[in-house]
Amino acid sequence: MKTAVQIGAGNIGRGFIGMLLSQAGYKVIFADVQKELVEALSKRRRYSVEVVGESRQSVEVGPVDGVDSNSQALIDALVDAELVTTAVGPNVLKWIAPALVRGIELAVQHGRTEPLNIIACENAVRATSQLKQLVLEQLPIELPSWVAFVDAAVDRIVPPMEKTDDVLAVRVEEFCEWLVEKSAFAGEVPDIPGMTAVDNLEAGVERKLFTLNTGHAVCAWVGQYLGFNTIAEAIADTRVNAVVRAVMGQSGAALIAKHHFDPAAHQAYIDKIIKRFENPYIVDDVARVGRQPIRKLSRGERIASPLSTALSFSLPVDKLLLGAAAAMHFHNDEDPQVAEMHELIKQKGVAEVFAELSGTGQGEVVADIYQHMEQYL
Incomplete structure (x- = not known):
């Protein structure tokens, strides 16, 4: 055997x-x-x-x-x-x-x-x-x-x-x-x-990272900000659902521009992921899905990577930046990265922390969204 x-x-x-x-x-x-x-x-x-x-x-x-x-x-x-x-x-x-x-x-x-x-x-x-x-x-x-x-x-x-x-x-x-x-x-x-x-593994890796991983994390971060405890609860809320779809739409536009994916097929992939988040049998805490925000906001990860790709094609990124701002509001007492992130924000401010983590020039925009979250949700 x-x-x-x-x-x-x-x-x-x-x-x-x-x-x-x-x-x-x-x-x-x-x-x-x-x-x-x-x-x-x-x-x-x-x-x-x-x-x-x-x-x-x-x-x-x-x-x-x-x-x-x-x-x-x-x-x-x-x-x-x-x-x-x-x-x-x-x-x-x-x-x-x-x-x-x-x-x-x-x-x-x-x-x-x-x-x-x-x-x-x-x-x-x-x-x-x-x-x-x-x-x-x-x-x-x-x-x-x-x-x-x-x-x-x-x-x-x-x-x-x-x-x-x-x-x-x-x-x-x-x-x-x-x-x-x-x-x-x-x-x-x-x-x-x-x-x-x-x-072509890169296309498959980025399709999953930019869509499932990006959408899952943003659902957790925005969901927690709006008071939800699980992914299924969060995605059932019209505000969270709209943000997650918009984020995956912007990351999807970046994927389509880079890898020439079929737009209709990619939209079907997004729809399938939303249905997976809605699965009533999967009780997935936002505290678990949103953990390790420092890693997830860093270069090559689920926010910075689609953000950089979208910017390279001069595509809209405002919803991706909203997801980043929600991440910087995230709380989880059992996650050391959360405590570290909030200490960094206290020392340097949101703009500098996001700019350093992501390697992008979008720190000031994220900081503005961070201060006025309710206006964007």
Whole structure:
């Protein structure tokens, strides 16, 4: 049986990537730092995923196993795996690179020559390339030709579930999309239903980042500003719905100008995303979706990137800037980035903070919107 190592046994790891790998015939070995998850996976060898769309269905995933991310067991698993995937969050990639380095070294010592493809399935542009750079900085030998780092774009809403006695229980939306860069693979592209190999990954990555990620974040930020607690509640409000549609319309215009997308097809993509936000079975807190505002306002991310692209084509950006202003009003007592952002605003002001984070010249406009939010909603 083929083996895949999925680093990160959280909701995305179990409910999206691990599930698709298992359905493709892989034994999935999950690596995580949470002892409770690892023990449950290694003991039970299976878990269930609740898939919700217009109806609900339960999907059993297995066989699986669990190992500690800091253990020799992970290194040993990497030596024999055909595929390694991650779902840990972009900021955590630096912590898993050392394990990949040791796994590659040990595989070389064992004389391995079979392809090993590594795919970082993170909400960041070219996260696998970032991981590759982290590995190369620490790898004391030349990277073997049979190791490939494959960039990807992933899309599936996997919100936290209500508390349950089953630590492995996970709920996901029916929709999912996993795009991978066809030319980057070592050997043949694995046959994994639900994973699509594409020639132009940048277009797919930016379509998802500029639309789903941008719209989701703005829905959370504007929704919280107007007093809503969940994405479904927020998008049901006519004001929030109008802002989110307008933001995705402006980011979409930038995508159409850059990648020559079909306008009607892209509008259908936007409409589908709105319906995903409206899914009554997905209870997704705005506090979760809007978290890490410093990262999300930074260069290359879901506001600054479509903003820069739109400006380069002299397209309207006022709704994108409204989304940015809402982000700077965001509050979450459990998110260190929120406290840091508000301290920066206190020290420097909204205009300077946004200009520094985004790398754009739009700070003064955002500051004006920030001061007069009610006029723009």
